[in-house]
Amino acid sequence: MMPPATLTRRAAPVLACIGLLAVWQVASLALKNDSFPTAIEAIRAIPDILGDKESLINILASLRRMAIGFGVAVLVSIPLGLLMGRSRGVAAFFNPLLMVIYPVPKAALMPIIMLWLGVGDITKTLVIFLGVSLPVIYHSFEGAKAVEEKMLWSGAAMGLSPAQRLLRIVLPAALPEILTGCRTGLVLALITMITSEMIARQSGAGNILFNALDMGQYDTVFAMIIIVGAMGICLDAIFERVRARLVRWSEPQFDMPLSFS
Amino acid sequence: MKVRQNGRGSNDAPHGCGNGRLSGRFLAKLVPYGEASDGMTVVPARSNEWVRPVTSHEPASAIIEIDRVSQVFQTSARRDHVALSDISLTIEEGAFVSILGPSGCGKSTLLYIVGGFVSPTNGTARMKGQAITGPGPDRGPVFQEFALFPWKTVLGNVMYGPRQQGVRAAEAEAQSRTLIEMVGLKGFENFYPKELSGGMKQRVALARTLAYHPEVLLMDEPFGALDAHTRTRLQNDLLNIWERDRKTVLFVTHSVDEAVFLSDKVVMMSKSPGRIREVIDIDLPRPRRRTELLLDPRYQKYVVDIERMFDDGDEAGPAL
Numbered sequence A: 001m002m003p004p005a006t007l008t009r010r011a012a013p014v015l016a017c018i019g020l021l022a023v024w025q026v027a028s029l030a031l032k033n034d035s036f037p038t039a040i041e042a043i044r045a046i047p048d049i050l051g052d053k054e055s056l057i058n059i060l061a062s063l064r065r066m067a068i069g070f071g072v073a074v075l076v077s078i079p080l081g082l083l084m085g086r087s088r089g090v091a092a093f094f095n096p097l098l099m100v101i102y103p104v105p106k107a108a109l110m111p112i113i114m115l116w117l118g119v120g121d122i123t124k125t126l127v128i129f130l131g132v133s134l135p136v137i138y139h140s141f142e143g144a145k146a147v148e149e150k151m152l153w154s155g156a157a158m159g160l161s162p163a164q165r166l167l168r169i170v171l172p173a174a175l176p177e178i179l180t181g182c183r184t185g186l187v188l189a190l191i192t193m194i195t196s197e198m199i200a201r202q203s204g205a206g207n208i209l210f211n212a213l214d215m216g217q218y219d220t221v222f223a224m225i226i227i228v229g230a231m232g233i234c235l236d237a238i239f240e241r242v243r244a245r246l247v248r249w250s251e252p253q254f255d256m257p258l259s260f261s
Numbered sequence B: 001m002k003v004r005q006n007g008r009g010s011n012d013a014p015h016g017c018g019n020g021r022l023s024g025r026f027l028a029k030l031v032p033y034g035e036a037s038d039g040m041t042v043v044p045a046r047s048n049e050w051v052r053p054v055t056s057h058e059p060a061s062a063i064i065e066i067d068r069v070s071q072v073f074q075t076s077a078r079r080d081h082v083a084l085s086d087i088s089l090t091i092e093e094g095a096f097v098s099i100l101g102p103s104g105c106g107k108s109t110l111l112y113i114v115g116g117f118v119s120p121t122n123g124t125a126r127m128k129g130q131a132i133t134g135p136g137p138d139r140g141p142v143f144q145e146f147a148l149f150p151w152k153t154v155l156g157n158v159m160y161g162p163r164q165q166g167v168r169a170a171e172a173e174a175q176s177r178t179l180i181e182m183v184g185l186k187g188f189e190n191f192y193p194k195e196l197s198g199g200m201k202q203r204v205a206l207a208r209t210l211a212y213h214p215e216v217l218l219m220d221e222p223f224g225a226l227d228a229h230t231r232t233r234l235q236n237d238l239l240n241i242w243e244r245d246r247k248t249v250l251f252v253t254h255s256v257d258e259a260v261f262l263s264d265k266v267v268m269m270s271k272s273p274g275r276i277r278e279v280i281d282i283d284l285p286r287p288r289r290r291t292e293l294l295l296d297p298r299y300q301k302y303v304v305d306i307e308r309m310f311d312d313g314d315e316a317g318p319a320l
């Protein structure tokens, strides 16, 4: 038997979801608007979508692009951010570049990228990559900069080379901060994924959503919103599990967006 | 003649005679080299660490030479701040040297220069005749701020150095466990640094540095955060290690009492700019027992003299 406190904590997200759906249900019944189906109608449409082979292929294609975009972004951004944090030269070179790219909505770059690379997978994956990179670079950079000097000195005295210090001291010491960036990046990956599919409609979860919107199938639209939202919540929860395990040694951090665990 | 003695039986022997290995070094200081080194071979207790006899190059040779070192810091207010001014100091191999001085007089900075972490603005520091250009495992720092690896457990921290030096995992672990026990942290091997108190962290930091057997220990107020009891115990442990391994120790402290108790030499520094005021040789017999020393008039005289000197300095010009 779980203690009541744990039970409440575990049940809280479920209760929040039920509450949200209840409000939705009541609001839509009250408004009686064609373009605002009830929660129950939307939920009823979910099995249809997930049972449809075509839709499933679309959703899986979205997830694949998201995974590739996110994965490549993380693999490139962490080393770059760490190097920037520990080397003034590297930081001086990349900082202005990133400062310019940072505030630009990545989706706004899509027309140009589409022009050059077409409307296929590469374009969409690239946009996801861009969206994820910046927070991960930024957090890796900040994390690496904050590594205590004496820790690096201790490593140097033990005979670690500069490269070894980066890999074996800076990386673990900055890991909590890096993972914070990755968590933000994961949510951004989902957002850019849908956005990219909205702009370059051809396949994917966003494509289903906006096609349904065009055809006035509002229950499908809302069902897709629920599906995409659930995907985000699940991915975030899984990531948070992994993160918490990796940085058990560090102080608890409270600066997580969308804390959900 | 091979002098090798770690015995504790000669506590009350007259100064400079009883303890073979130590008196050898003291003699070398007092008597011209030729006589002192006459057939005298100092062999460290753990000869696999330190095979070369001291006499093979020079008797009582200088291991660290600090030669007219100055350190100027550019402060945020864009003003030059002279932290160290024209410091010259020679530390003999196997000596226990303490640096004593008011807060902010540059003790840590001097230690960083010897460690190779900071390169001095002027002058050079040499280790065994070689100019120090960077850190190395021959000089092991114990920082005031501990600087433990927070993602490693106590055992992981202590094992880190030996593992880096290529010691096999099982062996490194066994050695590390012994060291952890020595610093009184048995049972805490699997704790993370954040789960330790300040004094415990300090002891882990000490064990972590001892674990890779540096020839020179650079200790920055290593016992500052400890209670009196633990402090005394660790002082004794440190002296035991020192007497066994003949490490050279450069030891920063605020405590006059601690400096006199541990050292062969006390370097007194003054503030703004950081200078060496006085180097005092502490001629007290070894091995030293705290309880005996506290009653020893010579010990008391050293402590009182040094404290007086600091008081004089304060009166002469505190805000120089």
Ligand SMILES: Nc1ncnc2c1ncn2[C@@H]1O[C@H](COP(=O)(O)OP(=O)(O)OP(=O)(O)O)[C@@H](O)[C@H]1O
Binding pocket: B073, B074, B075, B081, B082, B083, B101, B102, B103, B104, B105, B106, B107, B108, B109, B110, B144
């Ligand atoms: N990186 C730095 N930049 C500017 N000034 C510094 C820097 N490091 C040290 N200083 C200055 O140099 C002086 C000596 O500092 P240091 O840390 O060596 O003193 P300390 O003798 O170890 O003091 P404490 O006993 O309090 O540890 C101080 O006045 C400090 O302000």
Ligand SMILES: [Mg+2]
Binding pocket: B107, B108, B109, B144, B220
């Ligand atoms: Mg200091």
